[in-house]
Amino acid sequence: MFNNGNHLTPEELVKLDRQNVWHHLMQHKIFETQEPTIMVEGKGCLVKDIRGREYLDAVSGGVWCVNVGYGQDSIAEAVCEQLKKLPYYAMSAGNIPAILLSQKINALLPNLQRVFFSNSGSEANEKAFKMSRQYFRLKYPQKDKYKILFRQRDYHGTTVAALSATGQPERKLGYEPLVPGFIGDLPPAYCYRCSFGKTYPHCNIECARVLEDIIQSEREDTVAALILEPITAGGGVIVPADEYLSIIQEICRKYEVLLILDEVVNGFGRTGKWFGHQHWDVDPDMVTMAKGMASSYMPLSATVVKEYVFEQFLGDPSDKLGYFRDISTYGGCAAACTAGLESTRIIEEQNLCQNSAEMGKYLLDGLKELESFPVVGQVRGKGLFAGIELVEDKKTKVPVSEQFLGKVLAEAAAQGVLLGKTNRSNPGYNNVIAMAPALIVTKDEIDRIVAAIKKALEKVQL
């Protein structure tokens, strides 16, 4: 029998955790006085910790990734079957689940054609950067078209190049020097705090049009790609104006800059469509995905590209450097692709994109009612992806302190609802409550989420 830890008491588990685990994104000092919340099991949108406390998980596994919810036995069964048959073989050869999943992804993204598998969102973005740089080096050997543009407030991952492409300076502190050639001058598409002091729709969508000035000042011959999240996730749940992405696309085409859309959070039903960008008129050259791709039952990510990008790597076989010389050992792992196939089947068969759109509207309508609270600056979102920006003063929009947000989240957790938080702006205030429940969430569960936030806002004083 494998060691599943069932013989250990909660006290023993906490002790072992304190002795051995280095938790992600945490100042560990707090665990000297506070116990980490260690989860044991889940069903639907509910999770239970080692102390037997049950929570409604409004953030799908903490980082908006368990899209189909917990306890989907068919994923576990499919993965188990595949593991017994063939757990793994390198993707320089291939395996059947990888073939079937790439076919499925291409059907969901009909304008794209080739799927390169890896293991995490960061890695999928790294591949996109490497592909972009090499694409132009192969296409225009005489040019040096290598720069990657990114947008302020967007997050693209934790590895050093993905971090270099991230528009949240607070995440970079201490890790410099980062990778050269990453340019983050594009402002966020953030109407609530417009970088140009304008008001939508009387703004000419300056936040998109300024891309042209940035490309010209960098010199178009040096710019390879722009990476964006369709809806900025960790940077504050920021939904762009409807015109935004098509203007961006037009400028990218004009200067032959590849448009990479990071769908790591937006993808797989989160925003009410299969992919976030499908809400708008935009046709990216590359799309990256992870999290909801296998609903995080297994680690899985991909970089999906247009056929013309792929074809650029099919040059003269005698050119030893002319193909995409990249590998991720676990990328395309047969068991992970199986989880992706089964999770995608569940989203499709249970109409979960539609549920995300409908329940997302219900959630947003409920949250809008909280706008009467003095601290609620703005409620925003799309599908089952929502944020509440908290401010000390609605006129000045001064963000609430991190401590205030922390107290609101703790109060909601005490009521059994787990919420998330995201950053607003430099220097990285966490003043946005984030919600991204599993796509199977019900009206009753949404009522519970909204009620918990309401009660927390009534209780916690500035």
Ligand code: PMP
């Ligand atoms: N892109 C976005 C938009 C993300 O939110 C994240 C993770 N939160 C990543 C990339 C990186 O994904 P991973 O943590 O799997 O490397």
